[in-house]
Amino acid sequence: MRISRRTHLPKLLFLITLLIPLVETKVDGRLEVYGNFLTIAANNSSFSADNYTDFGTVFNRTASVDYTQLSRTFVLVNGGSSNLVISEIRLEDEQNFFDITTSAVGTLSPNESAELVINFNSRAFGLAFAEVVIESNDPNGSFRFFIRAKNVECNSTKCFGKLPSDPTVCNSFGTCIGQNTCSCAPLYAGTNCQTPIRWNDGNTLVQAGHDFSPRITIGPELTDPNEVYRIKVAINKLSLFQDTEVSIGVGSSPPGDLAHDIGQIDREYGYLSSGRLYSNGVHSDYGIGYGEGDVVLIIYDLPQNKLSFAVKKAGTHEFLPQGEAFTGLIARPGKSLHLMLSLTCFGECELELVD
Template structure:
């Protein structure tokens, strides 16, 4: 703006040298303004499909899911998998990639072609990552791209699986044992279970539905959000259920554990409560969620806390109460019910829990 105000004034200098000086000064100021407002942009993609900053989901469409490789026990790393990611600068200034690293506790992945350096406007650079399959099982890593655009590193997660062609056992249990895959599935290859329809988890340890009474639900390192569904509820009574959080390790970037009501049956069992319609939830961050919209509601909750879900069928409301670890009484959250005028379509609702767990998670329902 300074350059514009200065340069539109009539040039009234009497001497040519003064005119030339003012013209040169205008050019300098205009050039400074262009440089001042120029910005770089960082975009990351795989297989031509975008990968958002902070993404914790996995898909073969954008290569964040490398898929599976198959090896024999005596040649565990013969078959590996390599994927290429593209970092693009669609801005009008230089994009500087100062560092690219992997957070990979099991060292399953290696960067074989780095993309550090300067990427000029309109250009891109390839980042190549290899799944080295040095051991059987499921591997995952966080990719961290330090750059001059985002205040924190640009991050996303990748996963891959190395499967033994010869089975033998799943998680230390013989493939023909009655308790293999937690007694709820079939061992199809080394540490790979094919679960019954009503359970999930890498070792078929997670029921998708609980019955009346007490049940301990465990969830291990599975990467996908999971719904655990309770019995169907009618609209003629007031229904309550209490859930105690024994252990809970939130997957980075995920919604966290959520309690609530879903239509029964839900459209699928691999999403957080509330991201779809006909679902109502209370998240561990203290917010309520419906139609994928979050709003402040109550206290945050964590390990050791108990959450009471209260569905008032006749009045068609859903409320929540929390008993913090060490406390003796439940405290009703919010100024009233969390949700009213609930809509479950043509079905009745069911209580539900959803979570995306990094490591062991355990909840007691009663």
């Protein structure tokens, strides 16, 4: 018996219409954020003065830490085709460094904008960070981005960098390269070039001969809250006893005694010439070793409170970063953190602070 295919066509068309979903054009509110007319991306974790995510720097005296403040205006735009309902704007800022002075909570029609004004209140010296969180009916969810600012302590009557012709600008050990910006002379550091990079006897050299016990030499105080210290120690000559090491690092000064490796006692952070780390009496693996002819670079990022090291091997031109060594450095009560060096010299030893 022959069956015509046309007898099944109406049923087939009916089934197809059931299987094809209805297509709707979905209309949403879309949040766009701008700073200084430049786009800020959602979940942005970088900083730029161009789009105001980096507020910049203020300078204040110790007695009036919050006298000079910074304010930045961000623009929120509805780039969608229906109303954007902004339900909440908050700052995730545990230290309360920033305030929202003008909110943009409310409803924005398509292409409508509103201003969000955030103030850096300068309540403490140093770097300040916060995360801006904007909640809305945007289908992408929360819009987040980070902001930062810096408050620098400056007690000079003229405040460094404002009058480049004045001999006291940059503490007389640097050059003013912009308003309140110093380029320090070799072997000086700090926001006002106020820290000479010297050992405690005022010299750049540590020399020893047949010194049979670990001997600590204390370097500059590392306390500028806005500084990333980069200090180089060149190992010009080195004769070590068997199983002894050089120890370079950061510790509380003055230490309990002057005859131990940096890291042997509480709240010292040492990098040994064997390539190991040494802190609170505990050794751990870290990086490459160093010796005569090498240069060790100590990088102490005080705003982030991180210590790391790099080594330039003899006969080479590039430093080899060894990576982050310690975080959350803390001085012992009543003391401050200094650069420190400890070595036991078998013959002739000479270590030098270099630019």
